[in-house]
Amino acid sequence: MRVHQIVPRLDAGDAVSNQAMAIHTLLERWGLESRIFAYDMDEYGRRYASFDTAYREFAGNEEDLLIFHYALYCDNYRYYLESRNRKVLIYHNITPPGFYEYFYPEAVRLCTLGRDLLPQLALCDLALGDSDFNRRELVEAGFPAEKTGVLPINPPLGKLDGVEEDTGLARWLGDGRTNLLYVGRAVPNKKLEDVIKLFYCYHRGVNALSRLVFAGPLPVNTYYSALLSLARRMGIEDRVFFLGKVSDGGLKACYRYSHYYVSMSEHEGFCVPLLEAFHFGLPVLAYAAGAVPETMGGAGVLFDVKDFALLAEFLDRLALDAFLRERITAAQWERLEAFSEDSFAIKLQEVLRRVLEPTYAEEAFVVP
Amino acid sequence: MIEVNGKVLNEHGLSAKADARLRAGLYDARMLALLQRDITSEIEEHVFSMIQVVYDLQRSLEDAGARLEPPADLSSGEGGAGSGRLKPFMRRMKTRFIRAVNEGYVQQQEKFNTFFTKAIDLSYRQLCGAMGGIDLEEAAERRDLWASRRPEWEGGTSQAVCGLGKDRAVIVGIPGTACLEAMQEGERLLLATDTCDSAVAEAQARFLPAWFHPRPAEVLAYVKADDLGLVVIAFPECLTGGEMEDVTAWAGEHMGEGGVVLIALNRGRSEVLCGDPGFVRFWPRRFLEALMRRHGFEVEGWQTGGQAFLKGEKGV
Numbered sequence: 001m002r003v004h005q006i007v008p009r010l011d012a013g014d015a016v017s018n019q020a021m022a023i024h025t026l027l028e029r030w031g032l033e034s035r036i037f038a039y040d041m042d043e044y045g046r047r048y049a050s051f052d053t054a055y056r057e058f059a060g061n062e063e064d065l066l067i068f069h070y071a072l073y074c075d076n077y078r079y080y081l082e083s084r085n086r087k088v089l090i091y092h093n094i095t096p097p098g099f100y101e102y103f104y105p106e107a108v109r110l111c112t113l114g115r116d117l118l119p120q121l122a123l124c125d126l127a128l129g130d131s132d133f134n135r136r137e138l139v140e141a142g143f144p145a146e147k148t149g150v151l152p153i154n155p156p157l158g159k160l161d162g163v164e165e166d167t168g169l170a171r172w173l174g175d176g177r178t179n180l181l182y183v184g185r186a187v188p189n190k191k192l193e194d195v196i197k198l199f200y201c202y203h204r205g206v207n208a209l210s211r212l213v214f215a216g217p218l219p220v221n222t223y224y225s226a227l228l229s230l231a232r233r234m235g236i237e238d239r240v241f242f243l244g245k246v247s248d249g250g251l252k253a254c255y256r257y258s259h260y261y262v263s264m265s266e267h268e269g270f271c272v273p274l275l276e277a278f279h280f281g282l283p284v285l286a287y288a289a290g291a292v293p294e295t296m297g298g299a300g301v302l303f304d305v306k307d308f309a310l311l312a313e314f315l316d317r318l319a320l321d322a323f324l325r326e327r328i329t330a331a332q333w334e335r336l337e338a339f340s341e342d343s344f345a346i347k348l349q350e351v352l353r354r355v356l357e358p359t360y361a362e363e364a365f366v367v368p
Numbered sequence: 369m370i371e372v373n374g375k376v377l378n379e380h381g382l383s384a385k386a387d388a389r390l391r392a393g394l395y396d397a398r399m400l401a402l403l404q405r406d407i408t409s410e411i412e413e414h415v416f417s418m419i420q421v422v423y424d425l426q427r428s429l430e431d432a433g434a435r436l437e438p439p440a441d442l443s444s445g446e447g448g449a450g451s452g453r454l455k456p457f458m459r460r461m462k463t464r465f466i467r468a469v470n471e472g473y474v475q476q477q478e479k480f481n482t483f484f485t486k487a488i489d490l491s492y493r494q495l496c497g498a499m500g501g502i503d504l505e506e507a508a509e510r511r512d513l514w515a516s517r518r519p520e521w522e523g524g525t526s527q528a529v530c531g532l533g534k535d536r537a538v539i540v541g542i543p544g545t546a547c548l549e550a551m552q553e554g555e556r557l558l559l560a561t562d563t564c565d566s567a568v569a570e571a572q573a574r575f576l577p578a579w580f581h582p583r584p585a586e587v588l589a590y591v592k593a594d595d596l597g598l599v600v601i602a603f604p605e606c607l608t609g610g611e612m613e614d615v616t617a618w619a620g621e622h623m624g625e626g627g628v629v630l631i632a633l634n635r636g637r638s639e640v641l642c643g644d645p646g647f648v649r650f651w652p653r654r655f656l657e658a659l660m661r662r663h664g665f666e667v668e669g670w671q672t673g674g675q676a677f678l679k680g681e682k683g684v
Binding site (some may be wrong): 081082102103123188193197200201204205206222223225226227229230232233234235237238288298299300301302303304305307308309310311312313314316317324327328331 | 369370371372373374377379382383385386389390394395399402403407408410411456459460464563582
């Protein structure tokens with residue numbers, strides 16, 4: 001049996017690409033023939049994927065399995081619709097277009113198209129969300145509940161451990177100031193303006209020796225400039241740093257030399273950076289929205305009201321209370337076990353067993 | 369409600385502390401209003417309305433049936449008679465046919481959309497720059513200024529600078545505390561201001577009148593400078609072109625005959641200004657000369673120790 005995966009892009013460091021690669025690695029380890037097809041890819045992706053047009057030659061085989069990753073509107077959904085393979089859809093969520101309304105009309109259009117398309121992808125053997133939040137969206141979109149499930153992302157957390165950290169960034173971040181960190185794309189649904197507002201209260205009211213660091217691409221210019229404008233208006237523009245997309249070494253330095261991870265995002269399908277922060281022992285403060293509470297699984301700090309002054313006080317308390325900090329990081333560390341490679345392998349096997357005939361399931365896999 | 373490791377936190381203590389800080393005036397009314405403000409208000413109104421117009425246009429085009437993309441399921445809503453495998457087969461056939469017809473159109477449309485969006489974005493940036501609003505490049509430079517170190521003047525240079533002009537002096541960009549102390553000893557230092565908080569903090573620790581501000585030119589508007597005789601811009605790289613203009617104009621207004629403006633020429637001092645040269649703006653000498661002349665100063669080159677300057681003296 002052959003397993004094909006179709007992704008919109010296969011890029012280094014991207015959550016969807018990481019999951020496709022994790023599946024690909026396990027399938028090959030289990031002796032199955034696995035291929036990845038992508039609409040586009042970067043240098044890293046070129047090593048593993050072919051362009052999706054090459055999938056056509058496999059589309060007619062009813063014995064094959066197609067895993068379609070749906071994360072954004074992309075032309076290659078047509079291969080999924082036309083394919084005669086057994087089909088598994090993995091839904092990584094699409095941002096509600098309303099978030100982009102004031103900033104980026106093109107994104108509004110793409111998100112609308114992506115969300116409108118979802119109900120029409122329901123003809124499949126199994127539809128998975130990478131969180132239960134995503135799975136519920138699938139059910140709301142008309143997928144039969146009994147044909148849905150959850151396959152969490154398997155973040156390659158160990159990858160950063162082996163990387164040499166960026167010494168320049170490390171020196172700068174380790175200068176004795178308290179660093180608040182946010183990692184991810186600067187897009188409107190992540191509500192970076194609220195992170196700036198929290199930082200303002202913390203910096204102004206609690207700890208003047210502090211800085212806010214955003215590490216991640218800045219794809220929406222209008223939003224980025226609005227954030228700069230807000231920071232300037234608040235008089236903290238020289239304390240707020242947008243690093244853009246950083247290397248693995250840079251990312252490691254950010255995690256290692258920051259003190260708190262803050263997320264104010266109002267829509268997340270999973271949120272891998274939370275787990276990365278868990279891995280590096282940063283206390284995580286996150287707004288309880290989307291799949292965030294589920295990903296955190298009762299570890300870390302969750303809040304449902306954005307009371308910036310109150311949260312600034314809480315950060316202060318964290319700084320003073322070592323025991324509280326320890327309890328939080330210990331719980332976060334424990335939570336990471338749910339996302340280990342072994343548990344991902346077991347879940348992937350369950351998924352494959354649900355799709356394939358029992359004979360395949362018995363013969364094809366060796367439990368690691 | 370705040371939950372720590374899944375347990376609800378008692379917030380009374382935290383609330384009381386937050387209220388106390390509020391009562392103490394740490395967050396002023398303007399900032400409290402900013403905390404409540406939506407981020408969309410940061411986009412200037414004219415830019416916002418332009419984006420909105422494009423969005424509305426796109427939406428009305430789609431409402432009118434001019435689809436920019438073909439519908440997701442190309443065969444939806446049409447007949448679709450048949451059962452078992454015939455139905456998906458018919459659907460695939462229809463999809464392929466419609467796609468073949470649409471493919472060329474779609475590709476053109478996608479290209480158009482991409483360029484159209486880019487053009488809108490470019491116009492937005494230009495408009496922001498032209499209206500004196502958010503200049504993205506300037507903002508990026510400002511962020512990077514933290515990486516540049518201030519020049520440290522030697523004792524001889526500081527003394528020579530102290531001997532210029534008369535009455536009180538203002539320094540923009542702190543060239544080391546030695547210079548400020550020499551000025552203070554001569555009872556000349558009115559104010560030193562900088563965009564670098566560590567330089568200001570160092571001066572303040574020595575009880576020198578130094579003030580931090582991300583835009584130093586704005587501080588000067590509040591300075592009562594009746595007996596001003598010397599303005600030293602020791603680190604012009606920390607000012608934008610507009611701010612250079614403002615500072616020189618302010619000096620021209622407040623200084624009488626014999627007043628001196630001194631601008632350090634730091635170009636080429638790579639051992640002083642570390643890092644990528646792109647981090648700081650080296651102002652061309654001709655630009656600085658024109659600026660000083662425009663505000664009534666007679667300009668000449670001046671050198672002391674290893675440091676070059678442009679010296680402007682206020683004429684009659």
